[in-house]
Amino acid sequence: MLSPQLVNAIIYCSILSLLSLGLSLTYSVTKVPNFAQASFAVLGAYVTWTLVSLSRLSVVENMLSSNPQAMNAAIYSYTIPPQTYLEFLILSFLIVGATAVLQYLMVLRPLKNRGGSPTALMIATIGVDMLLFSIINIYVDSMSSHLLSEVSSLSERLGYSIPLRLDARDFTFYSYDLMSSSGLQRAIIISPLLLIVILISLEMILKKTKFGIALRAVVENPNLSGVIGVNVELANIAAWFISGGVSGMAGSLIPLKFYTNTSIGITLIVSIFASSILGGIASLYGSIAGGFIVGVSETIFLGYITQLTGLSPAYRPVIPLIIMTIMLIIFPKGLAGIDFSNLRRRLK
Amino acid sequence: MDYKTQLVIVAVIMLLVGIAAGYAVKPSAPQSAPNTTTTAQGQQSKLPNVIVIGGLFPLSGDLQTFGQQNSLALQLAASDINSFFNSSGLPYQVKVVIEDTQTNPDVALQKLQSLYSQGVKFVAGPMASSEVKNIMGFANSNHILIFSPSSTSPALAIPNDFIFRLVVDDRLQGTALAQLAKYYGLKHVVVVWRGDDWGDNLANSTLSNLAALGIDAIRGPRYSVQVSDYTSEVNQLASTVSSLVNKYGASSVGVILVSFEEGVQFMDQASQYQTLSNVRWIGTDGIAKSGKLIGDPVASAFAVKTNFTATISGTLPNPKYDNLTKRFVAQLGTEPISYAYNTYDIAWLLTLSILTAGEYNPDKVAKILPTVASDFYGVTGWAQLNENGDRAFANYFIYGVANVQNQYQWTYVGMYDTATNAFTFK
Structure with missing residues (x-):
C-alpha cells in the first residue's frame, strides 16, 4: 500500500510538470512568460467539474422510478465512469488548446506585430489571465445555477429532497475517484500515465515529424526558419495549442485530488513558474524535472521537515518562492543552463 | 532571458498574488438617502419609508452552506416584517441587499464599502470572525451598525462599538x-x-x-x-x-x-x-x-x-422556532444551522430598533439596541446582550x-x- 504522502506527491508532481511544460513550450516559441497558464489549468478543472456534475445528475435521472433508499445509495456510491475520464481529458485538451490559440491570435500576435516589447506582452498575459478568471466565474455561476435548479425540480417531482450536492466552488472529487478494490485513487495511475504519454508524443512529434523539426527550427531562430520556408505562424499557433491543451489536461486532474475553486490558479502559478525557472524556462525536459523537484519539495520534503522540526506545514507556499529566488540569483538559466562537467571540475 | 526580464517576472508574480488577494467588485458611487415618510400634518418623519438592511454572507468559500442558509433567513425575515407592516397599516417596507463575502475578509470589507456607498447603514453579517475583524475599523469610523449571527471570536468582544453579535463568544x-x-x-x-x-x-x-x-x-x-x-x-x-x-x-x-x-x-x-x-x-x-x-x-x-x-x-426550540424550521425545510430540504435563526432575529431586532429610534441612524440605534434586545423574545428565545454587545447566554x-x-x-x-x-x- 502506497503511503498517502507518496500518492499525493506523484499526483501533484505529474500535474505540476505538465503545467510547467506548457509554460516552457509557449515561452520557447513566443519568448513571453504566460501568466494565464494557471487559468488554463482552472479551465480544465471546470471541464471536469461540468462533466462529472452532469454524470452525477444523470445517475439521479436514471433512478427516478426507484425508491428513496435506492436513490440515496446510488448517489453515495457514485464513482466516475471510465469514459468520463476520457471525455474530460480530451475535452480539456481541445477547449483549453483553442483558448490558448485565441490568446495568441487576438492578444499576443497583434501586440507583437505593433512592436510590443516582451514586457508589454507579458503584462498583456496578465490581462488575459484576469479575463479568463472572470469568464470562468461567470460560466461556473450560470452552470451551477442551472444544475441546482435541475436538482430542485427533480426533488419537487419526487416529493423529497434528493441528497445530491453539486458544489461549484471549494469542492473535491476525491470520493468519486476511489477504486473500490484497493481504496486507491485512479488519479495515481492516470496522472503519471498522462505525463508519460505526453512526453513520448512530444518526443516523437519534435524528433520524428517534419512539423516537429520545423517547430524546433522556429524555437532556435524564427527569422531564419521563415527564410527557409517554415510557416512560422503555423508553428506558433501549434505550439500555443499544444501548450494550452497540455495545461488543460493537467488542470482537469486537479479536482480529483485538491480542494478546487475558481481562484486555485493563484496558488498554482507560483509553483508553475518555480518549476519552469528551475528547469530552465525555455527547456521542455528541464521543466519536467523542475516540476518534480518543486513538487517533491512541497510534499515529501515538507513532510519530513515538519516531522523533524515541528515546523508548521502552513509555510508550504514559501518553498517555490525560495526555489525561484535561489535559481534566479545563482543559476538564472535553470538546470538546463548548468554546465555540470565544468561545475564538477570547479568543485574538485 | 535577461536579468531585467527575470526581475519583472518575479515582480509580476508578486503583483498577481496581491491582485488575487484584493480581487473584488468596485464600490459604486454613494447614493442619496431613501425617501422619507410625510405625516398627516405635513411634517416629514426622519424615518425612511423603505428601511434597507444589508446582508454580508459567504455565499461561496469555506462557509458556503451556512451563508446560503443565512441569506434565506434574512429574506424570510424581511418578508415577515413587511407582512407585519402591511397588516398593521404602517407605511414602511424592509428591503434587503445581500452581498457575497466569499468567506474572505478582504472581500467582506469591499462589499461593506459597496453597501455603504449605496446608503446602507445597518448590516446583518458577516459570519466569520476574520471578516468581522477586517470590517470593524471601517464600520466604526463610518458609523455602520454590524450585527453578526455567528462571529464568536473573544477578541471581538469590545464594548461601545458598532459591532453587535447575536451569539455567545468562543x-x-x-x-x-x-x-x-x-x-x-x-x-x-x-x-x-x-x-x-x-x-x-x-x-x-x-x-x-x-x-x-x-x-x-x-x-x-x-x-x-x-x-x-x-x-x-x-x-x-x-x-x-x-x-x-x-x-x-x-x-x-x-x-x-x-x-x-x-x-x-x-x-x-x-x-x-x-x-x-x-x-x-x-x-x-x-x-x-x-x-x-x-x-x-x-x-x-x-x-x-x-x-x-x-x-x-x-436555544431550545419553541413554537416560533418550529414554524420557521418548517419553512426552511420547505425551501432548503434540510434544517439550517442555528446561526440562520440568529439572522432571522437580527432582522427583527434591527427593524424594531430603527422604528423605536424613529430614524435610520446607527448612532441612535446602537444606543437603544441592547434595551430592545433585552425585551425581545424571538425564534432563538430571549436575545439579551452583554456589555460587549454580544449575546449573553446560550x-x-x-x-x-x-x-x-x-x-x-x-x-x-x-x-x-x-x-x-x-x-x-x-
Whole structure:
C-alpha cells in the first residue's frame, strides 16, 4: 500500500510538470512568460467539474422510478465512469488548446506585430489571465445555477429532497475517484500515465515529424526558419495549442485530488513558474524535472521537515518562492543552463 | 532571458498574488438617502419609508452552506416584517441587499464599502470572525451598525462599538469542547485548527480548557486557510496521534478539529490513515450541520467511524422556532444551522430598533439596541446582550453524523448547558 504522502506527491508532481511544460513550450516559441497558464489549468478543472456534475445528475435521472433508499445509495456510491475520464481529458485538451490559440491570435500576435516589447506582452498575459478568471466565474455561476435548479425540480417531482450536492466552488472529487478494490485513487495511475504519454508524443512529434523539426527550427531562430520556408505562424499557433491543451489536461486532474475553486490558479502559478525557472524556462525536459523537484519539495520534503522540526506545514507556499529566488540569483538559466562537467571540475 | 526580464517576472508574480488577494467588485458611487415618510400634518418623519438592511454572507468559500442558509433567513425575515407592516397599516417596507463575502475578509470589507456607498447603514453579517475583524475599523469610523449571527471570536468582544453579535463568544465553546472530550473519557487530545482569528482564539481557548480539566492538550498542526491540499498537515497529525495511540491506546486519544467546511477535505485525507480512523473526532460550530460534510461519501463515512460530534450554540426550540424550521425545510430540504435563526432575529431586532429610534441612524440605534434586545423574545428565545454587545447566554447543541436509509444525516445527540456544566444526551 502506497503511503498517502507518496500518492499525493506523484499526483501533484505529474500535474505540476505538465503545467510547467506548457509554460516552457509557449515561452520557447513566443519568448513571453504566460501568466494565464494557471487559468488554463482552472479551465480544465471546470471541464471536469461540468462533466462529472452532469454524470452525477444523470445517475439521479436514471433512478427516478426507484425508491428513496435506492436513490440515496446510488448517489453515495457514485464513482466516475471510465469514459468520463476520457471525455474530460480530451475535452480539456481541445477547449483549453483553442483558448490558448485565441490568446495568441487576438492578444499576443497583434501586440507583437505593433512592436510590443516582451514586457508589454507579458503584462498583456496578465490581462488575459484576469479575463479568463472572470469568464470562468461567470460560466461556473450560470452552470451551477442551472444544475441546482435541475436538482430542485427533480426533488419537487419526487416529493423529497434528493441528497445530491453539486458544489461549484471549494469542492473535491476525491470520493468519486476511489477504486473500490484497493481504496486507491485512479488519479495515481492516470496522472503519471498522462505525463508519460505526453512526453513520448512530444518526443516523437519534435524528433520524428517534419512539423516537429520545423517547430524546433522556429524555437532556435524564427527569422531564419521563415527564410527557409517554415510557416512560422503555423508553428506558433501549434505550439500555443499544444501548450494550452497540455495545461488543460493537467488542470482537469486537479479536482480529483485538491480542494478546487475558481481562484486555485493563484496558488498554482507560483509553483508553475518555480518549476519552469528551475528547469530552465525555455527547456521542455528541464521543466519536467523542475516540476518534480518543486513538487517533491512541497510534499515529501515538507513532510519530513515538519516531522523533524515541528515546523508548521502552513509555510508550504514559501518553498517555490525560495526555489525561484535561489535559481534566479545563482543559476538564472535553470538546470538546463548548468554546465555540470565544468561545475564538477570547479568543485574538485 | 535577461536579468531585467527575470526581475519583472518575479515582480509580476508578486503583483498577481496581491491582485488575487484584493480581487473584488468596485464600490459604486454613494447614493442619496431613501425617501422619507410625510405625516398627516405635513411634517416629514426622519424615518425612511423603505428601511434597507444589508446582508454580508459567504455565499461561496469555506462557509458556503451556512451563508446560503443565512441569506434565506434574512429574506424570510424581511418578508415577515413587511407582512407585519402591511397588516398593521404602517407605511414602511424592509428591503434587503445581500452581498457575497466569499468567506474572505478582504472581500467582506469591499462589499461593506459597496453597501455603504449605496446608503446602507445597518448590516446583518458577516459570519466569520476574520471578516468581522477586517470590517470593524471601517464600520466604526463610518458609523455602520454590524450585527453578526455567528462571529464568536473573544477578541471581538469590545464594548461601545458598532459591532453587535447575536451569539455567545468562543470562551464558552472552548469550555464545551473540553467538557465533551472529558465526557467521552479522552485523556490525550490533539487540537488541529484553521489559521485565522477565529481558529486561533477557539483553539487557544480549547487547549487551555482541556489543560484545566487535567487532559493532555497537544497542539496539532495549524493550517493555512489558503491551501488546497492538507496532506502535510494530515500526515503530521497522523504521526502525533500514532505515537499517542501506541503509548495510551486509541480509546483515550482524540482529535478536535477547529475548522469551517474545509474540514471535509481534511477528513477526506485523514480517512487514508488507519490511526486517525480509530480515534474519536470532535468538531466545532464551523462544521456542525454542514451540508458539504453529509454530501461527501468518504468524509461522512469517516465521521460515522470516528463517532464525530460537533458543537454549535443555540436555544431550545419553541413554537416560533418550529414554524420557521418548517419553512426552511420547505425551501432548503434540510434544517439550517442555528446561526440562520440568529439572522432571522437580527432582522427583527434591527427593524424594531430603527422604528423605536424613529430614524435610520446607527448612532441612535446602537444606543437603544441592547434595551430592545433585552425585551425581545424571538425564534432563538430571549436575545439579551452583554456589555460587549454580544449575546449573553446560550446552550451548546451537539450533533453527530449517522447513516439513515442510505443517506448521511446530521442527528441531534445532546446538549451542553453552559450555566450548569451539565450534558443532556438524547
